[in-house]
Amino acid sequence: xxxxxxxxxYNRCQSLAKALDSVVAQTFSDPTEWEVLVVDNxxxxxxxxxxxxxxxxxxxxxxxxxxxxxxKSYALNTAIAEAxxxxxxxxxxxxxxxxxxxxxxxxxxxxxxxxxxxxxxxPQWNCVPPSWLPQKEWFGMAPLVMFDLGQETLxxxxxxxxxxxxxxxxxxxxxxxxxxxxGPRPNSEIRDEDTxxxxxxxxxxxxxxxxxxxxxxxxxxxKRLKREFFLKWWFDKGRTAVREAGVGxxxxxxxxxxxxxxxxxxxxxxxxxIVTFNPSRRFSRKxxxxxxxxxxxxxxxQSRDVAxxxxxxxxx
Numbered sequence: 001x002x003x004x005x006x007x008x009x010y011n012r013c014q015s016l017a018k019a020l021d022s023v024v025a026q027t028f029s030d031p032t033e034w035e036v037l038v039v040d041n042x043x044x045x046x047x048x049x050x051x052x053x054x055x056x057x058x059x060x061x062x063x064x065x066x067x068x069x070x071x072k073s074y075a076l077n078t079a080i081a082e083a084x085x086x087x088x089x090x091x092x093x094x095x096x097x098x099x100x101x102x103x104x105x106x107x108x109x110x111x112x113x114x115x116x117x118x119x120x121x122x123p124q125w126n127c128v129p130p131s132w133l134p135q136k137e138w139f140g141m142a143p144l145v146m147f148d149l150g151q152e153t154l155x156x157x158x159x160x161x162x163x164x165x166x167x168x169x170x171x172x173x174x175x176x177x178x179x180x181x182x183g184p185r186p187n188s189e190i191r192d193e194d195t196x197x198x199x200x201x202x203x204x205x206x207x208x209x210x211x212x213x214x215x216x217x218x219x220x221x222x223k224r225l226k227r228e229f230f231l232k233w234w235f236d237k238g239r240t241a242v243r244e245a246g247v248g249x250x251x252x253x254x255x256x257x258x259x260x261x262x263x264x265x266x267x268x269x270x271x272x273x274i275v276t277f278n279p280s281r282r283f284s285r286k287x288x289x290x291x292x293x294x295x296x297x298x299x300x301x302q303s304r305d306v307a308x309x310x311x312x313x314x315x316x
Contacts, residue, residue: 003034003106003166004085008067008075009093013046015219016093020054020062023091026102032110034102037083039065041075071185073178073193080172086110088172090194091216092145092163096124098215105166105214115206116167116198118160119214121147127222134280139287143233145218149210156208159198164216167201175200182240189232192240199244227283234287238294242302257303258296265292 005023009016016038023036038051051064065082067075080088087109089102101119108114123146134140147161175197183193198208223229252259266289273285 001084002032003087003089004083005036005089006079007091008039008041008072009047010041011043011045012093013050017050019093019095022096025099027099028103036062037079039067039075039079041067042070071183073180073183077177080177086169087166089166090162094219095163096217101214104211108209109166109168114209115171116208117211119164119211121145121161121164121216121218124217124219130225132279132283134284137284139284143230144220151212154210156210159195162194171201190236190240196244230287231290234291235294238291239298242295242298256300258299262292262296
């Protein structure tokens with residue numbers, strides 16, 4: 001088996017069917033053995049029936065797995081353990097992939113020139129974007145899972161997003177699997193398990209390709225186009241940054257475990273936000289403040305947890 005497409009899903013049977021239909025239409029210019037592994041992360045809807053239908057209609061192409069532990073990282077790591085391919089291509093249950101997506105995304109990895117690859121993720125708008133949304137800025141488009149670095153192939157310096165990325169099996173054997181504490185799970189919507197793995201590889205000097213011809217279309221649902229969604233997303237992103245990289249460098253002055261530079265960042269960012277009148281730019285600067293606030297909260301929590309652990313050891 002050359003390629004395993006990994007798709008983890010939870011209670012999205014309608015969009016899942018559309019996503020699987022787009023995978024069925026994949027074409028290759030060279031002989032390639034590939035499969036689609038769908039991991040049901042404890043869904044309560046008709047997910048099992050949808051996948052079973054594809055298994056019957058396309059025998060040997062689709063496989064179904066059930067992962068009862070709630071959390072996307074659990075589902076992803078189960079898929080990695082069960083996948084048969086040499087290359088793993090990842091997609092989500094709410095996207096439509098182009099017919100040549102899988103070939104274009106995995107060609108360089110299958111050929112051995114690259115250890116991983118990421119493609120373009122383009123928005124599929126079902127409504128008019130609001131005036132306050134900074135569509136041309138990272139703060140505006142990242143929460144909508146958009147990834148578009150243009151039409152030129154290049155070597156990535158930033159990690160690709162999980163709904164359009166591929167890695168050779170050996171990368172998971174060498175660097176480990178997805179972190180449980182960075183994936184969405186009950187009582188936590190932190191979402192960074194995919195990009196953290198990519199950054200892990202880049203930090204180790206591995207080469208990941210940006211392949212603009214591997215295109216995924218991601219639906220932008222109306223319910224996400226609310227200010228509250230973006231504010232919470234960036235607040236959680238700040239918490240994630242601290243979980244991944246730590247509180248701060250040794251020797252950094254802090255108050256209650258919060259580095260002083262974060263206080264400065266919030267103060268300056270708040271001032272810039274208040275004095276900005278353009279709606280989209282103003283909201284972008286507000287999001288930057290929420291990012292820093294999330295970092296402050298997680299820094300405090302981690303510092304508190306470290307203090308509690310020290311106190312336990314002292315009492316033993």
